[in-house]
Amino acid sequence: MSRTATLHAVAALALAVSAPALRAQNTLDTTLAARAGTRLSVNNMTGEVAVRAWDRPQIRIVAEYERARIEVDESPGHVSVRTTHRRSSSDVEFTITVPNGTAVEVAGVATDVDLDGICGEVSVNTVSGDVNARCVTDATVQSVSGNVTVTDARAAVELGSTSGDVVVRGARNDVSAHSVSGDISLSDVNGTIVTAETVTGDILYAGRIQDGGRYQFEAHSGDVTIRVAGNLNAAISVGTFSGDFESDFPIELAPGSRLGREWDFRLGNGSARLRLRSFSGTIGLRRGLAGSPREE
Amino acid sequence: MTAHLDLELSACLDEELDAAERTRVEAHLAGCAECRTALEDLRHLVRRAGTLDDRPPEQDLWPAISARISSESTADVVPLAPRRRRISFSVPQLAAAALALMAVSSGVATLAARGGFGAPPSVSAPAEVGMRAVGVTLPGQAALESYDTAIADLQQALDARRGGLDTATVRVIEQSLQVIDGAIAQARAALARDPNNPYLNGHLERSLGRKLEFLRQVATLSVES
Numbered sequence: 062m063s064r065t066a067t068l069h070a071v072a073a074l075a076l077a078v079s080a081p082a083l084r085a086q087n088t089l090d091t092t093l094a095a096r097a098g099t100r101l102s103v104n105n106m107t108g109e110v111a112v113r114a115w116d117r118p119q120i121r122i123v124a125e126y127e128r129a130r131i132e133v134d135e136s137p138g139h140v141s142v143r144t145t146h147r148r149s150s151s152d153v154e155f156t157i158t159v160p161n162g163t164a165v166e167v168a169g170v171a172t173d174v175d176l177d178g179i180c181g182e183v184s185v186n187t188v189s190g191d192v193n194a195r196c197v198t199d200a201t202v203q204s205v206s207g208n209v210t211v212t213d214a215r216a217a218v219e220l221g222s223t224s225g226d227v228v229v230r231g232a233r234n235d236v237s238a239h240s241v242s243g244d245i246s247l248s249d250v251n252g253t254i255v256t257a258e259t260v261t262g263d264i265l266y267a268g269r270i271q272d273g274g275r276y277q278f279e280a281h282s283g284d285v286t287i288r289v290a291g292n293l294n295a296a297i298s299v300g301t302f303s304g305d306f307e308s309d310f311p312i313e314l315a316p317g318s319r320l321g322r323e324w325d326f327r328l329g330n331g332s333a334r335l336r337l338r339s340f341s342g343t344i345g346l347r348r349g350l351a352g353s354p355r356e357e
Numbered sequence: 358m359t360a361h362l363d364l365e366l367s368a369c370l371d372e373e374l375d376a377a378e379r380t381r382v383e384a385h386l387a388g389c390a391e392c393r394t395a396l397e398d399l400r401h402l403v404r405r406a407g408t409l410d411d412r413p414p415e416q417d418l419w420p421a422i423s424a425r426i427s428s429e430s431t432a433d434v435v436p437l438a439p440r441r442r443r444i445s446f447s448v449p450q451l452a453a454a455a456l457a458l459m460a461v462s463s464g465v466a467t468l469a470a471r472g473g474f475g476a477p478p479s480v481s482a483p484a485e486v487g488m489r490a491v492g493v494t495l496p497g498q499a500a501l502e503s504y505d506t507a508i509a510d511l512q513q514a515l516d517a518r519r520g521g522l523d524t525a526t527v528r529v530i531e532q533s534l535q536v537i538d539g540a541i542a543q544a545r546a547a548l549a550r551d552p553n554n555p556y557l558n559g560h561l562e563r564s565l566g567r568k569l570e571f572l573r574q575v576a577t578l579s580v581e582s
Contacts, residue, residue, distance in 0.1 A: 241533040281540040300556040323556040
């Protein structure tokens, strides 16, 4: 059974008398019981959604808004929070606290999303907002023009932004990142399937190349730079049309390979497969992490 | 060293080998790291294919487009039926199979098609040299035309709902389409000068796939934006 509570008028209403702003600021503050495995979905057209974690079996929803209707729908295993606007939209600022490990889904338009310490499954889709997430398991994040930053990903993540940058700092599992005009920076990734694609942005990967791993990095006009920590045992395929290739590692081309197009070589025992492509950018294979995000 | 395993890997994966065949395949696998890797790649692809989320876009455009792609390229693409079935394609054919997967979910399938399952390196070559060129399947004209058709469909859908998107979003979308179109144009121009270049063929195909995926994402943007 679904219980819908429309909390627009009955929410705790607080006039921000201490603030210099002339317009009234409403505050919603409500706490719901949440059994293990409850999922949270938030749909906020404009504003911000911040989600934090605690060790209580409760979900606390705090929202600050001026002109909006906030609907909280609670059903077994699922809590849904949604904002609607009658005329022009105005920002709604959510701060939601959930039990550790809660699966969270956020959708928005001009909505910044900040997820901290949830360590659960995450799905975010926003048009123009930035997305920051720290400690997630499976994560799918998509923004059109915002930047996407994920730190401490504990399961496979798929991240994309059309014009924004995509940054991953620390991932224990597979990573897929893509952009059109944004840069992609991946560091300290321990997954064995890693892909990054952008058209005009640059790609930087800094970290270990795992034996047996599969890595694919492709740009059109952007640079592709791999900074390798530790040993490199990989069968490497490089392709470019008018770009350059620079390597700190000694390489010897396979017979028949043509420089300036596509060629293959092997380093160490060749157990990983590393595929590097840039139509017109520079492909760099660097030894060590100097210049990587952690070093800067 | 005997020839590398090909169709036997699919049969092995589906546990359809008889005892004699299994003994032979296991003996080969024991001594061939490349075939072990290829088998693991196959397992991974099938596992990931099973987890792909085939959600249709809000306007339900994708099933028709996907069906059209499949129907127009049946010569190149192995259809993936939802029921369990024997996967009996050769290793090079995986590239074409993964193209179909890419239309559903670009990430993993792209990796498989372009990087993971080419001809394996020769194990008899010296350690530092001699890796065989990665097998590249040149995209057929039908496949490229399917991309063009699907892109045109999605482009039409985008045009129809442009008024429902805010101007800033439309601007970002337009700029991004220009960026992708620019890359496609450069790839086509380069390919016109060097039509048999495997890298350029693959690059053009991937660029078209990227535009397709981008348009698909745009088609699912919130109508409230």
